[in-house]
Every structure is written in structure tokens, then in C-alpha cells.
Amino acid sequence: MDIDRDTVARFARGLDALAGGVPQRLGLAVSGGPDSLALLLLAHAAWPDRVEAATVDHGLRPESRDEALYVGEICAGLSCPHSILPVAVAEGGAGLQAEARWARYQALGQWAAQKGLDAVATAHHADDQAETLLMRLRRGAGVAGLSGIRAVRREGDLLILRPLLGWAKAELVEIVRKAGVEPIDDPSNRDPRFDRTETRALLARTPWLEPAPLARSAAALAEAEEALEWMATRFWQERAVRDGDTLTLDPSGLPPELARRLLARALAAFGAAPPRGEELSRLLAALGRGETATLAGVKCTGGAPWRIAPAPPRRAARPWDETTGR
Incomplete structure (x- = not known):
């Protein structure tokens, strides 16, 4: 499962810049798809003794348990510790994907605390960022929403890092292919009930909507959002008085x-x-x-x-x- 040295170095530099230094213990959220398997391979190649993986089993498909076990086998071949985190996804008003996301990050946060991990990395990439930007444009989002997926974010006590936001999905697929690892195909990624599936199809059939420039726009908007929040904090301190x-x-x-x-x-x-x-x-x-x-x-x-x-x-x-x- 060797990976080109320059590719590993690129990943290491990106994570170092993102986190302000490589975390001593880094958790990896690995579902078994090509994106998260690339994250696993890259992080393990860069710091084989610092990473630990987890697969969240949402229980939404009959195959989910076997898929989690399959990821465990890949991790065992790398001598990378692996945990399966079963969750129950409530059918709330936020929608299935939103409820699954909430359950996923709750489980990852508990796992990270139990394992003493400094942060957890997810495999969101440039194509995901482009899809998110288009979805939020459609909803009329403001600057904060159009900032897209944040490279660094906190969910409660959990520090989340997204070191692959500058990587195209095709690059990650190629890393996994060259490593000889077979990724899991999740049919929910093609489920027409979800807005993201529709947006992904739009990108696929519209060549001039390239993910990389859209992702750069989201990154620029994230910097603008950070500047606006900095200014708002300053004016709040100057102009808000509570009695x-x-x-x-x-x-x-x-x-x-x-x-x-x-x-x-x-x-x-x-x-x-x-x-x-x-x-x-x-x-x-x-x-x-x-x-x-x-x-x-x-x-x-x-x-x-x-x-x-x-x-x-x-x-x-x-x-x-x-x-x-x-």
C-alpha cells in the first residue's frame, strides 16, 4: 500500500498548516468509501504511530455492519487501531441525513474523548465543498453559509480537521486504486431523495461548473466570514452595554x-x-x-x-x- 512520497508530503504539509502542528494522536473517520480510505492511507503513511480510525455504523442499511468490519480488516493490515461505533439515527424533523450527521459526530466525539485523541479528521474534499456551495446558493445563504465546509471546526468538545478540502475526488480515488484497495460503494450517494445527490449530478453533467474553482470561492468566503466575525466582536465590545x-x-x-x-x-x-x-x-x-x-x-x-x-x-x-x- 505504498503511496508516492510527494503525495504524502503534500498531505503532511496541509495538515500541519491546518492544525498548527501535527496532533500527537489523530483520529480518522473512515466509512470505507474511496475518500475516507485515501485519508486513512495518507495519514498512516505520514504518521503510522499517531493515527487511529473509527467507522460509524448508522444501521441504515443491512450491509453497514459488514462494511464496518471490512474497514477494520484494512486497518488491521496497516496495524492501525480501529473501532466500530454503532449509532441509532432518530427520524427527526431535520431530515435523515442531518440526523445521521448529528449522531455520527456525537459518537466520534465520545470515541475521541475515550481514546485521548487531539482531533478527528474527516475526508471532505473539493468536490464536497463545491456541492455544498451550490446547495447553499440555491437556498439563498449569506456569507456564513456560503463559506461551505470549514477546514477546522468544533462540534462541542470535538476538534474536527478537514485536510482534504484542497484535493479533488479523482485524486483520492486514484490513491486508493494504486494502493490496490477496493472501496465500498454506498448506494445512498446516488439516492435521488437527497439534495446533495441532485447537486452532484448537476456538477457531473455541467463541465463548466468545475469543483476546484468553486471550492476556492468557498475558501475565500470562509476568510471573509472570519474577517466579519472579527469585526463584529470588536464592535460588540465597543457598542454593546448591558445593565x-x-x-x-x-x-x-x-x-x-x-x-x-x-x-x-x-x-x-x-x-x-x-x-x-x-x-x-x-x-x-x-x-x-x-x-x-x-x-x-x-x-x-x-x-x-x-x-x-x-x-x-x-x-x-x-x-x-x-x-x-x-
Whole structure:
């Protein structure tokens, strides 16, 4: 399972830059598809004594257990420790893929904590990034959403690294082919029920929609998002003042996007769940007109400055009096 030295060096440099140094113990999420098998082969070739793999068994297909065992056999051939993490995927309102994702990262986080791993790497690549960007463009996402898949992210206490975002899927498939490893074919990747499957088909039949430039755009937008968040933090420190149950916020002279971010932080300061984009836009417009509006249990009053406080409890309705009809 030898891999070209230059290819391994490229991977090692990328992960080193991503993590600010190679983690002492690195976990790998390996499903058995060509992407995650390439991640396994590259990481093991670079640091054979530092990596450990896990396969999450979602139990959504009859073959999933055998596929997890197959990954274990490949890991055994590399002398790489491997764990199978069975999860139960709830049928919630977020959709099957979203629920599976939540269960997957919960399991990986527990596994990483038990094993004392510094981080867990996943095999998301440039084609995944391009698909994500197109899907979010279709939904009208803002800068944060169009940033796509983050190269470094935290899910609770779990540090997630995506060292393959600059790699094309074709490159990863070729690494696995040359290593003589047979990847698992997951039919859910072709299931038309999922938006990502449709987007993948669109990319395949549209030659001018090249994944690499789209992925670079997502990376540029991620840098823009980081800059906007840095500025929002600075203005929050300068312009938000809390006195007991009331927070005053001065948005004067700020571009709408920064005012939006400060307003979202103000709502979060009172425990409000993150509002949908349209809700936040309507609230922002109302405050700009000097009006008062309530969202997620928080009362917001426009003017100079804005005043934000918990909304008073709603008055209970009087019981109906059958005698008076009132």
C-alpha cells in the first residue's frame, strides 16, 4: 500500500498548516468509501504511530455492519487501531441525513474523548465543498453559509480537521486504486431523495461548473466570514452595554451586515435560539424604522441606541363567563 512520497508530503504539509502542528494522536473517520480510505492511507503513511480510525455504523442499511468490519480488516493490515461505533439515527424533523450527521459526530466525539485523541479528521474534499456551495446558493445563504465546509471546526468538545478540502475526488480515488484497495460503494450517494445527490449530478453533467474553482470561492468566503466575525466582536465590545436585564446597542454608521451580526449576538445574550435569516432581516428593518418588535421572547426597541430586553410575559386570557357572554 505504498503511496508516492510527494503525495504524502503534500498531505503532511496541509495538515500541519491546518492544525498548527501535527496532533500527537489523530483520529480518522473512515466509512470505507474511496475518500475516507485515501485519508486513512495518507495519514498512516505520514504518521503510522499517531493515527487511529473509527467507522460509524448508522444501521441504515443491512450491509453497514459488514462494511464496518471490512474497514477494520484494512486497518488491521496497516496495524492501525480501529473501532466500530454503532449509532441509532432518530427520524427527526431535520431530515435523515442531518440526523445521521448529528449522531455520527456525537459518537466520534465520545470515541475521541475515550481514546485521548487531539482531533478527528474527516475526508471532505473539493468536490464536497463545491456541492455544498451550490446547495447553499440555491437556498439563498449569506456569507456564513456560503463559506461551505470549514477546514477546522468544533462540534462541542470535538476538534474536527478537514485536510482534504484542497484535493479533488479523482485524486483520492486514484490513491486508493494504486494502493490496490477496493472501496465500498454506498448506494445512498446516488439516492435521488437527497439534495446533495441532485447537486452532484448537476456538477457531473455541467463541465463548466468545475469543483476546484468553486471550492476556492468557498475558501475565500470562509476568510471573509472570519474577517466579519472579527469585526463584529470588536464592535460588540465597543457598542454593546448591558445593565441588568437591558442591553443597549449602538448600530450607528455600521453596514447592515455588521448590524445584523450584532443584533444576532444581542438575541443570543438573552438565550434566544438563532433566528432564521428572514426573521432577523425583518427585525433589523423594524429597528431601523425606530419600531419595537419581539422575537424569540426578546423585546427589541429601535432608536438611538437600540434597547434589547426580555419580553414581558404574556397576559393570561380571562376565562369565558357564560352568564355575561364576556
